[in-house]
Amino acid sequence: MNDSQPIPGVLLMDNGSLEPAAILRLRGLADELGGRLRRPVQPVSLLHSNRVPAGQLGGRAAETVEAALRRRLASGESEFTLLPLFIGPSRALSEFLPEIVNRLRAEFPA
Template sequence: MPAPLTLLVDNGSLEPAATLGLRELASQLAAKLGEPVEPVSLLHSSAIAPERIGGTPAEILFPALEKRVATGIHDFLVLPLFFGPSGALTGYLPENLARLKAKHPALNVRLAPHLHRADDNRLARIIADHVRAEIVSPNDRVALVDHGSPVAAVTEVRNALAQQVAALLGNTVAAIAPCSMERRPAPEYDFCKPLLTDLLATAPWNESRVIVAMQFLLPGRHAGREGDVAEICRAAEIKHAQLRTQMTRLVAEHPLLIQILADRWGAAR
């Protein structure tokens, strides 16, 4: 039987840099696996004007699946570019796959595991490497920031990564704290605390040099050099004269990510 077609799937973004980054990852992974890997997004990216992304329109997952089923392809391996078990993977994706399978009974989709595993510290090694590149003093502090999720299990991934990064960096920095870029306001989402804004306003963080370790995969509205995290850092520096921040590179900029993706792909084969 032919091998399933691999689809590398991110959440999606309206920012061209995110789609271009996803395509580059798919190309690198295909070269490593020796099999085609096609980049698609769950949502949003198909609204980007094609001329902003090299002339080829971005695709979103369910129209992409229907298009390929119409050509006779029925077996797929979905490789999620997600740190943890977000609602997109545990709710939106299986619910819509069930509806699509009801329409196309021959459809067969395998879902590979998300990126983080408790017994695999390679994501933490990526973040630690990026932090080391920015350290200028053992007095530097590290704020490991993710997007912020309404799913507690995703925030647990953030917290676990912070613990692993702390173990890897040891006494080369003064402190490491997990935080989120944003959160829903209701009390039941307090597990996202602290926000990056609040952490940078708290002593001694607000009078330190803080390395903002980016737990983001690809550039976009949040993680780009002019994105939301950068704006939070600039605003905090204006409020606190002694504060200095330095953002790290993104996770997808490290070669270990391709190895992790290849292993998650292999686990679903």
């Protein structure tokens, strides 16, 4: 990457939860990491969190990784750093995330 290229966006991704407290903790971690990196870090969830009412989250809805990446791709952004957080043994990284990436690649070909 050279100086004329934008720095890839950073997304901190957890598995997702229907518990508002878990989403708010993820936001706090993303803010703390962003402060240390001196750049914005967007908190996203693989699944579920977008179903929690925004009113339970300080008025700001949670976003899934698929929605966040779709929005960024639609705006012309094409490079991302995705940091998985507390992803345990599950199909999250082996199946769900690759399925999302494949859908988005088909929707936004390079």
